[in-house]
Amino acid sequence: MHPFIFFQELNPVIQALLATLFTWGVTAAGAALVFMHRTVNRKVMDSMLGFAAGVMIAASFWSLLAPGIEMAGQMGFVPWRTAALGFMAGGLFMRLIDLFLPHLHPGLDISKSEGVKTSWQRSTLLVLAITLHNIPEGLAVGVAFGAVAANIPSATLGGAIALAIGIGLQNFPEGAAVSMPLRREGLSRGKSFVLGQASGLVEPVAGVLGAYFVLSMQSVLPYALCFAAGAMIFVVVEELIPESQQNPKHIDMVTMATMVGFAVMMVLDVALG
Template identity: 60%
Template sequence: MIDTFMGFDPWLQALVATLFTWTMTGLGAAVVFLTREVNDKFLDMMLGFAGGVMIAASFWSLLAPAIENSQNNPIGEWFPAAVGFLLGGLFIYGFDKLIPHAHRNSPESRMEGWRAERKRRSTLLVFSLTLHNIPEGLAIGIAFGALASNADPAAVAAGAATLALGIGIQNIPEGMAVSMPLRGEGMSRTKSFFFGWMSGIVEPMAAVIGIIAISFMSPVLPYALALAAGAMIFVVVEEVIPSTQKNGHSDIAVMCLMLGFTLMMILDVALG
């Protein structure tokens, strides 16, 4: 594996990037120390913003590079992106049915996953946001893994770093989305913060899986990039957006989603 800009190996870059995004999750979770109650309007706004960032990152940081790396595909440059995108949705769908979890603002009857009814709601909330972080970690790992097989590693590294920055920004409200509801259910501030922060620990783990896959199977890079995009879009549409539409703040949540999308688009086009 080649060295890249600043002399860092892609493995180290991916590790630093996911430690950054995990830290940002902890920063969001730490908001629980500053407030006594859950502000649903603020949380809906922040989650809407996070959803916008994820949608924009899915295209500019993942799908567009997947298409660009598929120009020699015999079927068509659209093929790897289409196949990978659909597989990404199916991948998270499988986790969604397997991992017990509960969506924010969902009733007790809407617990999902294997034997979810046997778990405490606080546990299910943590599992729900942990599920969010799997595609984000994969996306970062795959993006940095692409460095070893690209003719212009400095440009790819810049794009991967921009992706990590965007995911880190949107991890702040995701950390809040765990710790604040836990606090609202009566858990102590310290425990609420801890579980909110730990919900993001799967990002470095998923990044390792992503970078290993690309390091040893570089021909699947376009498929892998699109898979990460499909997984992120599934999470946004299946959980992030619906959770912002149930407290009467749908309009402002949508506006924040558009702001998040615009910010990530600017970051990716200007820096990526």
């Protein structure tokens, strides 16, 4: 049996699980760079983060918002209201997690950690920072596969696979963004890798929950798609773009990398969707 046909016949929750295991695997591949290098050139890392931002922006529209708006109309909802409510709810959800979950963005002093103040180690806070924005990524993939199972024309298996591929591509620099700083701080290569890949483990959990949720309550599917889009845009604006543009010398290159990431995700979604 052809692999695509086999995959197509699987339960949507299993499809979401396999897809998010792939995205987690790419995170692990990025974290594995620590076995070859102690650090990554700052210009390269900034460009990779910019690329990741472009992928997420494009995925938020083509894979989530646009299908959500179309589904809202098909299901008798007011499309603009559904999109606005779902999108803003996703951003608010991420803001609340950001407000309470202790975390530290790479490159910052531990005194600048965010969320509830704790005595947790710097390494733990760094992992939680990446884990924070892996939640909407896993959720987005799960919701996309759940939407396919709802048999709504605007949701296709190719589009859901394209989203998983896009999320996977931008997960590579995120894995390195955790493992490399940990290695520079004196942790062993093995421990740096384990912690780096651990930041992506939340994606399969969020993916399965997202798919199961929309299959159980298909009436909220348009809202769920727009919710995932809002959560992803929050991460891009609050974290990825600021982190990638910290060095003024690299801003033009990072901006172009962001546009390349957007174009790659757009091509994937339009070609496969």
